[in-house]
Amino acid sequence: METYYLNKPTEKDLPFLEQFKQEFVEKHQHLNGGSRLMEMPILKEWLVHIKQQEEQPRPDRAPSTTLVFKRQNEDKIIGIVNIRHHIKQDFLVNTAGHIGYSIAPSEQGKGLAKVQLAQALDFCRNLGLSEVLVTCATWNVASRKTILAQPHCRYEDQRLSPDGDTMERYWIQSAPDGHM
Numbered sequence: 580m581e582t583y584y585l586n587k588p589t590e591k592d593l594p595f596l597e598q599f600k601q602e603f604v605e606k607h608q609h610l611n612g613g614s615r616l617m618e619m620p621i622l623k624e625w626l627v628h629i630k631q632q633e634e635q636p637r638p639d640r641a642p643s644t645t646l647v648f649k650r651q652n653e654d655k656i657i658g659i660v661n662i663r664h665h666i667k668q669d670f671l672v673n674t675a676g677h678i679g680y681s682i683a684p685s686e687q688g689k690g691l692a693k694v695q696l697a698q699a700l701d702f703c704r705n706l707g708l709s710e711v712l713v714t715c716a717t718w719n720v721a722s723r724k725t726i727l728a729q730p731h732c733r734y735e736d737q738r739l740s741p742d743g744d745t746m747e748r749y750w751i752q753s754a755p756d757g758h759m
Contacts, residue, residue, distance in 0.1 A: 612680040
């Protein structure tokens with residue numbers, strides 16, 4: 580059985596991040612959880628940006644940690660996740676939640692998003708978050724299945740996002756008994 584892990588990206592990952600980005604461009608897919616990865620052509624600057632987002636975000640932003648998802652003994656990046664340390668902003672409460680994530684198009688449909696999300700929930704537990712808001716657009720059946728596959732998941736409601744999508748909102752306990 581293959582082993583997967585989340586890790587903070589480093590300069591060693593830059594060529595693999597470029598390949599990861601390119602897959603989304605070629606497949607015309609939106610990359611969620613990339614913390615502006617698609618908008619920043621100079622990846623060294625993106626590494627500085629995600630470090631700043633974690634340590635000293637702008638006053639109107641929540642601190643967040645961006646992690647890449649890999650198979651053990653491989654350099655290829657197969658996923659990315661952005662974990663917001665709190666959701667005090669309206670956009671995060673109503674639309675984005677604590678966790679945004681994507682799996683590379685070439686790796687989709689293999690159940691890897693479920694593994695990645697479970698590991699992201701472990702990270703949230705280590706941040707002290709006992710319950711985490713995860714959202715998906717109503718049209719995104721794969722993301723809904725990923726969310727519902729997590730234990731201790733409860734549907735809350737749907738809300739309209741600024742871009743016009745209707746977002747389903749789910750709360751997932753990151754601690755097994757709901758307590759820290």
